[in-house]
Amino acid sequence: MKNKYIASIVAAAAIMSGCESLDYIPGDQMSGQTFWQTEDHARQAAVGLYAAMKADWCFGLEFTFDMCTDLADGTTPWSDISRGTAFASNSSGVQNHWQYLYELVHRSNTVIRNVANMPISQQTIDRVTGEAKFLRAMAYFRMLNCWGGVPYYDESCDINEQFANLDSPRSSADEIRQYVIDDLTDAIAKLPVSWDAADLGRATKGAAYALRGKVYLFNRQWNEAIADFEEIVYNKSNNYGYSLHPDYNELFRLYNGNHSPEMIFSIQSIDGNTAGYALNIVGYFGNKSTMRLIASNCIVPSTTLVDMYENLDGSPFNWDDLFPGFNSGGSELRRKYMSVAIDQGSTKVTDLLECDTTKVMDAYRLRDPRLCLNVITPYSHYLGTDAGSNP
Template identity: 35%
Template structure:
C-alpha cells in the first residue's frame, strides 16, 4: 500500500504545479517540467488536481533521497560531524560562510520555498475544482497549510524572519516581499495550524492500514503548533497542545526490552509513536539514504562489489561521553581507567588498540602519540569494552562503539563484523568493520542503518520520522518544567527513560532532580540521547542558546571541537565566525532579485 501511495507521488512529478514563467529568483519558482500540463488543465481536472497534493508532499524527499552529503542537520549540531572528505561547502563550520554558500545559505532557502509555493498553489486553487467533495478539498487544504507551516518553521529558525507568501507567485514582481520578523512568522504559523486543528475533516490520526497513512493529521498539527509555542515561550499553550497530541491517540512504542531499536525497523514504522514521517520505499528519489551516509562498508555490496555504506557522518566523542550509566549516574572515564582524564588526547589512543598488535601497528601508534606503556597485549580490548557495558541502552542502539559487533551483509548474508583498531581485514566470519576511514577510529552510526540483508540497495524503505511521540513528550516535559510543574515534567521524561531501560528520575541519588534548572538540563540531555539521528537537535540547540558552547567548545589542549577520533584527537577543527552565525545569511541571489530584502546583521 505504501508503495502505491508513493508511486502516486512519482506520477505527480509529471503534473507538477505551474508557477508562471521561467523565473530565476532564489525562491526557485520554476517548478514545472517541460512536459507539464498547463495550469488551466490541472485545475480543470479533479484527478490531476488531486495529484498536485502528492506533488507538495514530494518536496519532503528533497533533503533525504538524492545526496548523502546534503548536510543533514544533526551534523550542524553537537551530536555528530561530517567526514573531512565532505567539508567543502560547509563554510558555516569554519568561519568563512557567505551569502553565496550552497550548504550554508542557498540550499535550504531554495528547497523550502519550493515546497511553500507548491502548497500555496493548492491552497488557492483546489477549492474551485469540480468533482472533488468539499470535505476532501478541506482536508487537502489543511494538509498543505501544515506542510507550508513545516517549511516556514525551519526557515524561520535558520534565517530569523523571512518573507511570508500565502498566494501563488506568477512573476518576479510577485516574489519581492519584505521579510516578516521571526515573531510575526510564529504568529502566522499559529493561525494556519489552528485552521488545520479546527478543520473537522482532518482526522486525529490514521491507522497503520489506512490508505491515507502518511498524510498530515490533527495530531501533527497540534505537535507543530506546540513547538511554535515553545519558541514564543508560551509554555501553557505548548503543554496544552502536547496533551492534545496524546488525546489524538499517539503513544510510545514499548514492545520489548529493545523497543527503542525496533522502533526504527520497517515492521514498526507505522506504530502509534510516529506522528509525521517521510514515507520511503527502496527506489531512487523515494528511499531514504541515511542508510548510506550513516553506514559502513559492511553493508550489502554496491555495483563494484564493495559495501554500499559510506560513513560520511560520524558521532562526536563528547556526545558519546554524555550518555549516563544505566543507573542514571554520570559516566566518568576515570571510573573505568584511572587517570584517563589527565592524559593528553593522543596518549589515550593506547586504550583503544586491538589485542596483540604487530610491530608495525605498535610503531604507528607510538608515532601518533599513544602512551604504549599502558598497553595490554591481551586484554586491551576487554578493558575498553567495559566503558560501554553498563550505559544507557540507547547508546548501543544508536552508535557502533569500539569492539562492539555490527551485523553486516557484505557477503549477501547476515554476518558479524567487529569495530577494531587498527583495521586489518574484511571477509567472511567475524572480521573488522570496514569504513571509508580505515586509518582512523570514529564512532559510527547504527541507528537508521540496515543490518544484515535488511536493505540491499542505496534506497532504504525505512520511514524517517520528522515528529514522533517521544519528541512530543520531552517538549511537553520542558513546557511543564517552565510552568514549575516539575513533577509533571519528571513523569513525561520517565515515560521515555522507562522505555529506554535506564533508571527513572527520582529513583536514586543520581537521578534525584534538584530544582527547575537541574530539570531543564536533564531534559536537554534526554532529547540529545533520544533523538540522535533525527535532525531535531540543531533546532533545539539554537532555541536553547547552547549551540555555540556545545559545538564550538575548546578542549583542555586549546583545540576547538571538530571531527574527532573516539579518544578525542581532532581530524579537523571548527572555527566560530561570530554572533551572526546564530542565523544563516539571506542568499545573495535573493538579495539581488528582491530590492525589499534586508540581509541579516553581520552578513552585509
C-alpha cells in the same frame, strides 16, 4: 519546378488546417484548463507537496542538522557551519536549503489557491488545504529557526506570474511565527485525525497540534505548548492513538511498511537497497559497510553525545572512573587505552597492544542500553554491506 513543389506544400497545409485543429496541450502534461477538476486531481496535488518535502535539501536530510550542534560531526553538508569556516563561496548548502524550502512554500500556495475553487466536495477541499497549510507552516518554521524573519509569500502570490518580481522585504520573526501558528490552527480544524492505510503518512490533526506545540515551545510560550502536547498525549478532544513503542530496538527496525503509534509525522520511503541491511540513506551513518564511502558524505555522533549516556544505575558516566587521567591525558594516553593493531585488510585484530578490550566494551555496554542500539561502538558487530558488494 520549385514553385510547383511550394504550391503543393501550401495546398496540403490548407487542407489539413481546414479539417483538424491543433491541440496545444501536450498529451503527457497537465495544464490549468485540464487539471484542478476532480477529487483525484486534488489528491495528486497534495502528493506533489510531500514529494517536495522529501527532497534532500528540504527535509530529506533533516537528521544532518545535528552537525550544527555539538551532538554530531561529519563531512557534509553542514560541517563548515559547525566548525565556523562557512563563507559565501562554500555555503551552497545554505542556499539550497533556502531555495527548496521556498519551493515547498510556493507549491503549497499553488494548491491552496487552486483547490479552493475546484468543483469537488468541501471535505476534500478542506483536507487538501489543511495538508498544504501544514507543510507551508513546516517550511516557514524551519526558515524562522535558520534565519529569523524572512520574506513571506502566501497563496495570493502566483509564482508563474510573479517569478521575476519576488522581492518582498523580510517580515519580522514575530510575524513569521504568527503566520506559522495561523496556518497550523487552520490545519488543525481541517485535517482528519487519521487516514486509511492507502494514505498513511499524510498530515493529520495530531501532527498539526504537535508542530504548533513545538512552535510555542521554541518561543517559550510554555502554557500554550503544554496545552497542545497534552491534547494529543491525553486524547482530550479525539483519540489520536499515539503511544510509546514497547520495544526501543524494534522502533528503528520497522521495515516493509511497518509503522508505530509513536510516530506522529514521518517521511515515508521505500527501501531501494537490494544489497544489504539498510536504506540508502543509512549510508550517511557509520562506516564503509553502509553502502556509501565514509569519505564522501557522512554524519557521526560526537563524543559529547556518547558521553551523555548515563551508567546503568543512572549516575553520570566518566572516563576517568575507568581509565585514570583519560579526560585530561591527551591523545597519546587515550590511544594507549583504546588502540589495537589490525591487519592490512582491516578485518582482524592482530595485537591488543596495551588495550584492555573487555574494559573498553564494558565502558559502553554497562551504560544506558540505548547507547549500543544507537551507536556503532568499539568491537561491536554491525550488519551492512561492503560499499555495495555482497553482504
